[in-house]
Every structure is written in C-alpha cells, then in structure tokens.
Amino acid sequence: MIAIREPWEIDRIRAGGRIIADLWEELRPALAEGVSTAELDRVADCFIRRAGGTPAFKGYRGYPATLCVSINHEVVHGIPSPKRFLQDGDLVGIDVGVEVEGYIADAARSFLIGPAPAPLALKLSAVARQALERAVEAARPGNRVADLSRAIQRTAEEAGFSVVRQLCGHGVGKALHEEPEIPNFHKPGITPALKPGMVLAVEPMVNAGGWRVDFLPDGWTVVTADGSLSAHFEDTVVVTEDQPLVATR
Ligand code: MF3
Ligand code: CO
16 A cells, blocks of 8 residues: 555644755755765764754664765765775765664765766766656656656766666655555556645656666665666655655755
C-alpha cells in the first residue's frame, strides 16, 4: 500500500524539507578544496539539530553519519571521513534526510568544487538535475510511476549517459524507504498510479559511462563499475491535485 498523507503529515515533511533547503546554503561556503567530508557532516549535523530536526540517516540500518558524501566515481552512500578531503575539480554528491515530528524528507545535490570544473562534470551534473526536474514534472495524478522512470532514463540517455539500475527512488514519510519503488529506468509492467497525497523521493543517479555499479567492502559506498563519473540529485515531491509540490526546496 502506498500511503496517502494528510495535510498535517505533509506539513511535517515540508518542515524537514525546509531544513534541507536551508542546509544546502549553509554547506555551500564549506564546499572547497581541503575540507574533509567528516567536517561537512559535522556542519550538517549541527545545522539540522539547531533547526529543530533530526538526521534521518544516522542509525538507519547502522549507517554512521548525517550525510552521504559521494565523490566522482562514487554514486551514493559514501561515508564521511576525517581522512577524505575535497579537491578542486571534484563532483561531490551530498545526500541527507531530516526527520521532524516523526516524518522524513530526503534530498541530494551534486556540487562541483573549485573554479574550473571539467566540461564532462558540468554536463553530467546538469543532465542529472534536468532528469530530476522532468521526473518532478511528471509527478501528477493520472500518471504512473513509470512516467517518472521514463523521464529520467530518456533525459540521461539522450545526453549519452546511463542510469543506475540497482538503486531506486522511493516513497518517503514515516520511514525513509516506503512504497513505491521508483526505478530510474523503464521496466516493462504495470506500475502504481499516482494519487494526491503520495510523497515520493525521486532520485536520478546518472553515470557518464555504463550503468553498472559495485558495492565497496565498507558495506555502503556504491561506485561505478567502470570508474566513470556519477551525479545524483534527489527531491521529496508531494503529488497534489495540480502542480507537484517539492517539499525540499
Ligand atoms: N537517500 C538515500 C537513499 O534513499 C538514503 C541513504 S540510506 C542511508 O538511498 F543509510 F545512508 F542513510
Ligand atoms: Co532517497
């Protein structure tokens, strides 16, 4: 069953989403060569708690941090470390979940570090962002989950990139991962119809090379199998009677 959320529940998800939107601005000045990924995590943890939220990833299946920080060929779920430092030219994905009064918002952005990002990194991040935009636009009653999947896959592949297949977007609300699963590529078969009150974490993961990924022995970090760059954008979107409502902007 896909939950249909009441307005008061959506308000709580939006409260967490507002904290995430503000967090991106808080982190931006820190995103520079030489900062450790653990320092970013510390800044985010303090900011979220001061704003009245709780980091939703910490403790989730034993995950140890507030953020996932995934650099270059890392796709998602990179664990912050005091020994890992950002460098100019890096493409850095930051993923965060915030809980407010029992409800969760989930979002991610990819950032380019330094004054002269490589053209490929720029293009990849722009395409992943556009894939998210188009999927958000498709989050309307009358459409199905497959319409989001198709929008993401088409946007990535028309640009010559690929979408990760082993990881998906998802419903979000009382738990971080709820129904439905939202693949980033089209799978044959009937997918759920979208209805007002559904809350979806839409998260294209776009690789510059092939779609295959590997899982590192740390139990978390996902990397591209071919070592190619990867970009990740995510927003929590509420399906409404009319325009999709993005809770995390
Ligand atoms: N947004 C990520 C996802 O949906 C959440 C990371 S799971 C965690 O997969 F365990 F790292 F928190
Ligand atoms: Co997510």
